[in-house]
Amino acid sequence: MSAILDGLRDFFQPVIDLQSEFVSAFGETLFLAGSGLVVGGFLGLVIGTALYVTRAGGIAPNAFASFVLNVLVNFFRPIPFILLAVALQPFSRAIGVDGIGTGHAVVAIIFGSAFGIGRIVEQNLVSVDPGVLEAARAMGASRWQVIRTVLLPEALGPLILGFTFAMVAIVDMTAVVGTIGAGGLGQLALTEGYRQYESVVTWTAVVIVILIVQAGQFAGNALARKVLRR
Amino acid sequence: MAIIELENVSVTFPPRNRRGEPVNAVQDVSLSVKAGEIVGIVGYSGAGKSTLLRVVNALERATEGRVVVDGVDITRLRERDLNEVRRTIGMIFQQFNLFTSRTVYGNVAYPLEVAGRSKTEQRERVSELLRFVGLFDKALAYPEQLSGGQKQRVGIARALAAGPSILLADEATSALDPETTVEVLDLLKRVNTELGVTVLVITHEMEVVKTIADRIVVMEEGGIVESGSAFEIFSAPRHAATRRFVRTIVDDVPQEHELEQLRRRHPGRLVTLSFKEDAATQSQVFAEIVRAGIELELVYGGLEDVRGRSFGHLTLELRGDTAAVDAVVARVGELVPLTDLGTGEGGVAR
Ligand SMILES: Nc1ncnc2c1ncn2[C@@H]1O[C@H](COP(=O)(O)OP(=O)(O)OP(=O)(O)O)[C@@H](O)[C@H]1O
Ligand SMILES: [Mg+2]
Numbered sequence: 001m002s003a004i005l006d007g008l009r010d011f012f013q014p015v016i017d018l019q020s021e022f023v024s025a026f027g028e029t030l031f032l033a034g035s036g037l038v039v040g041g042f043l044g045l046v047i048g049t050a051l052y053v054t055r056a057g058g059i060a061p062n063a064f065a066s067f068v069l070n071v072l073v074n075f076f077r078p079i080p081f082i083l084l085a086v087a088l089q090p091f092s093r094a095i096g097v098d099g100i101g102t103g104h105a106v107v108a109i110i111f112g113s114a115f116g117i118g119r120i121v122e123q124n125l126v127s128v129d130p131g132v133l134e135a136a137r138a139m140g141a142s143r144w145q146v147i148r149t150v151l152l153p154e155a156l157g158p159l160i161l162g163f164t165f166a167m168v169a170i171v172d173m174t175a176v177v178g179t180i181g182a183g184g185l186g187q188l189a190l191t192e193g194y195r196q197y198e199s200v201v202t203w204t205a206v207v208i209v210i211l212i213v214q215a216g217q218f219a220g221n222a223l224a225r226k227v228l229r230r
Numbered sequence: 231m232a233i234i235e236l237e238n239v240s241v242t243f244p245p246r247n248r249r250g251e252p253v254n255a256v257q258d259v260s261l262s263v264k265a266g267e268i269v270g271i272v273g274y275s276g277a278g279k280s281t282l283l284r285v286v287n288a289l290e291r292a293t294e295g296r297v298v299v300d301g302v303d304i305t306r307l308r309e310r311d312l313n314e315v316r317r318t319i320g321m322i323f324q325q326f327n328l329f330t331s332r333t334v335y336g337n338v339a340y341p342l343e344v345a346g347r348s349k350t351e352q353r354e355r356v357s358e359l360l361r362f363v364g365l366f367d368k369a370l371a372y373p374e375q376l377s378g379g380q381k382q383r384v385g386i387a388r389a390l391a392a393g394p395s396i397l398l399a400d401e402a403t404s405a406l407d408p409e410t411t412v413e414v415l416d417l418l419k420r421v422n423t424e425l426g427v428t429v430l431v432i433t434h435e436m437e438v439v440k441t442i443a444d445r446i447v448v449m450e451e452g453g454i455v456e457s458g459s460a461f462e463i464f465s466a467p468r469h470a471a472t473r474r475f476v477r478t479i480v481d482d483v484p485q486e487h488e489l490e491q492l493r494r495r496h497p498g499r500l501v502t503l504s505f506k507e508d509a510a511t512q513s514q515v516f517a518e519i520v521r522a523g524i525e526l527e528l529v530y531g532g533l534e535d536v537r538g539r540s541f542g543h544l545t546l547e548l549r550g551d552t553a554a555v556d557a558v559v560a561r562v563g564e565l566v567p568l569t570d571l572g573t574g575e576g577g578v579a580r
Binding site: 129131132134135136137138139140141142143145149150153154156227229 | 287289309310313314315316317319320321323325327328329330331332340341343344345372374388389392398
């Protein structure tokens with residue numbers, strides 16, 4: 001019995017040795033993902049809503065704004081995140097953030113998630129029944145009131161699911177920025193696991209990331225179910 | 231006094247693509263609606279009914295002409311001032327268009343929120359309206375928990391929340407079964423009589439306008455082809471489109487295939503008589519026929535009641551001596567409008 005336990009302890013010894021590193025990496029990953037989801041999510045909401053309302057036949061049609069937004073989104077969204085993270089270094093420096101480390105990683109994640117979420121938000125808003133928006137207009141609601149009090153609330157369920165979907169991609173980004181010294185579980189797996197040939201460290205980091213994603217997915221689904229009342 | 235005044239209104243939509251044609255949805259329509267009236271607008275799909283209705287609350291802008299609502303020329307009003315005007319015009323829809331994210335209460339309160347009324351004021355007004363439409367106990371339900379008729383009643387309560395003087399109804403009963411339709415129409419009538427709201431109803435169902443409209447406007451290809459009191463339209467439709475519509479619920483002269491069937495069973499002389507309450511009475515007509523010793527049988531048609539006034543078309547089979555029948559047909563033809571359908575073999579063509 002104790003032989004098995006001893007064996008297990010030996011097997012996980014590298015992880016146990018890195019206990020405090022794991023705790024702080026976990027915190028860093030949450031911070032990175034959180035800033036992507038909150039700040040990038042907010043920007044994405046703004047971009048997506050702008051994309052939706054400026055469409056032809058939308059609430060506030062504007063061909064020029066619509067064109068510019070689409071070009072921007074179509075330009076940034078397909079760039080593989082690792083390249084975007086590297087390419088954004090001059091931008092980070094320009095706004096007074098170090099081109100390496102957590103600060104820059106936050107900038108890159110916000111940037112990447114904002115455009116990605118923007119498209120998701122736009123797609124979710126398209127699913128709102130235009131008749132409902134028209135009803136609000138007929139009741140004398142201003143464009144802004146329609147957006148804030150009808151469009152977004154009516155799309156809330158799908159939006160929550162969209163953000164949940166985006167959350168997985170953002171956690172992915174937090175691992176990628178490990179390569180540019182952002183900290184987090186990705187960097188820990190890379191420097192202490194992969195480079196030290198400690199598979200158990202790598203896999204422990206992987207399992208923790210999976211748990212984070214699962215928890216987020218569960219919370220998102222539960223919230224969406226509550227909002228959609230089914 | 232006219233509460234809605236449309237003067238030579240046209241609405242043209244730009245072509246959908248570069249090579250397409252612009253769509254003239256509404257063309258040169260003039261219409262004046264008196265305060266307190268219920269006006270029914272009928273027409274086939276694509277006739278421009280919805281577009282015309284949407285011009286009244288400027289959801290659609292008239293490309294030409296003038297739109298005056300309650301004395302205000304809204305044709306070139308700025309967006310912000312328009313929102314004020316829209317609060318005095320309620321609108322209900324075929325698909326109800328309730329906010330799925332809000333309860334019944336939240337739906338009805340919405341126009342009041344938009345208008346910036348206080349919470350207490352909202353609560354009072356919403357309860358009052360939910361009682362009016364008979365849905366007080368459903369205040370906390372969500373739209374998906376309601377039947378179609380209940381949804382439309384919520385739609386009506388919501389449209390009335392801000393205390394409008396005009397209600398626009400776009401096919402408001404077209405998604406409902408006949409029984410529920412009657413309920414909703416009764417409610418619309420109460421809105422008109424008890425609250426004094428002017429109602430504009432769009433429909434392709436003649437039964438609807440027959441039940442509630444004081445006046446009927448018939449549209450075809452963007453224009454008004456005929457308008458008149460409900461009684462006039464139903465008892466004496468003039469335009470071909472109007473006749474087709476009226477025929478959907480009123481039997482007048484039997485159509486070709488109906489006539490064939492009638493002839494099979496009724497070899498005698500067939501005539502269709504049109505009665506109107508203020509014209510010659512039936513008793514006069516029938517007395518005339520009986521006095522001539524002619525046998526008669528009622529074979530087709532019926533009497534209708536539109537807003538308390540009756541009219542109808544009765545097709546009779548007259549049997550007897552040919553000369554006597556001829557004579558009586560001539561005399562009756564002087565009393566009421568008469569369509570002579572002749573007899574089966576080589577009868578008089580109509
Ligand atoms: N936003 C729009 N852009 C372009 N064309 C339009 C638009 N709205 C309506 N039309 C066209 O204008 C014409 C009239 O449409 P409208 O919806 O007013 O008809 P309707 O009488 O209400 O028909 P229905 O009974 O089917 O509702 C149609 O040919 C329609 O295709
Ligand atoms: Mg229509």
